[in-house]
Amino acid sequence: MASATDTAWSALRQTGQVTLRGEPATWSRVTRWLFLVLGGLVGLLALAPLVVIPLVLLGGAEISLGIVFGVFGVYAMLTVLGVLLVLGYRRQVRYLALERQPVILDARGLTLRGVGPIPWHDVGPAQHRLVRNENSDGFVRRAVMPLTASGLAAVNQRLAPELRPRISPATGPIWNRTHRHVYVPGVKGMSQGEVMGLLNAAHQLFLDSPPRQR
Structure with a gap:
C-alpha cells in the first residue's frame, strides 16, 4: 500500500x-499545552495566600501592614502574568486553527496557513535550523525553508503585515524585526x-521546470 507521501508525490x-x-506541528501543540x-501554576500560586493567611490568623499570629x-x-x-498567558494562549489557539488549513503545492508555489502561493524561487530547500524561540529570547531547532533575497523582500515589504506571522515569527531588534524563514507546515x-x-522534491521539480507564461 502506497504511503501518503508516495501518493502525494505521484499526484504532484x-x-x-x-x-x-x-x-499543527508538534512544537505548536506543545506550546499550547x-x-x-x-x-x-499561576492559578495555584494565586490560591496559596487564600489558604496560608487564614491559617496564620487561626494560629494567633498578627499580619503586619507590610505583609x-x-x-x-x-x-x-x-x-499581569495571567493576562499575558491568556493572550498568548488565545494567539496560539488561532495559530493552531490556521495550521489546519490546506497545504497546496503547485507550479506557482507553496500555499500554507492561508498564505500563498509563495513562489519556489522565494524559498530555499527545507532544512532544520536554530531559530529564535517563538516565546523567549533563546534558540530552538525548527524545520524551516529559508527565504531567499526575493522572498525576504516579498514577505517583509509586500505581504500584508497581518499575514506575516503566519509565515514565521519575526526576529531581530524591535526597530528592525523581519521574517527570515517559512516554517514547514504539518501535514x-x-x-x-x-x-x-x-x-524539497517539489522545490526541485518546479525550479527545474518553471511554469510557462500565459
Whole structure:
C-alpha cells in the first residue's frame, strides 16, 4: 500500500498540483499545552495566600501592614502574568486553527496557513535550523525553508503585515524585526521528515521546470 507521501508525490508529478490536509506541528501543540500548564501554576500560586493567611490568623499570629501590601503586590504580578498567558494562549489557539488549513503545492508555489502561493524561487530547500524561540529570547531547532533575497523582500515589504506571522515569527531588534524563514507546515498522515522531503522534491521539480507564461 502506497504511503501518503508516495501518493502525494505521484499526484504532484501527474497533475502538477497536490492539496494536503494541514495539521499543527508538534512544537505548536506543545506550546499550547505549555500555556495551559503555566496558567494552572499561576492559578495555584494565586490560591496559596487564600489558604496560608487564614491559617496564620487561626494560629494567633498578627499580619503586619507590610505583609498586606506584599500580598497585594504578588497578586498584581500574578494578574499581569495571567493576562499575558491568556493572550498568548488565545494567539496560539488561532495559530493552531490556521495550521489546519490546506497545504497546496503547485507550479506557482507553496500555499500554507492561508498564505500563498509563495513562489519556489522565494524559498530555499527545507532544512532544520536554530531559530529564535517563538516565546523567549533563546534558540530552538525548527524545520524551516529559508527565504531567499526575493522572498525576504516579498514577505517583509509586500505581504500584508497581518499575514506575516503566519509565515514565521519575526526576529531581530524591535526597530528592525523581519521574517527570515517559512516554517514547514504539518501535514495530516505525514511525519515532519516526510513533509520536508516532499517540499524539497517539489522545490526541485518546479525550479527545474518553471511554469510557462500565459
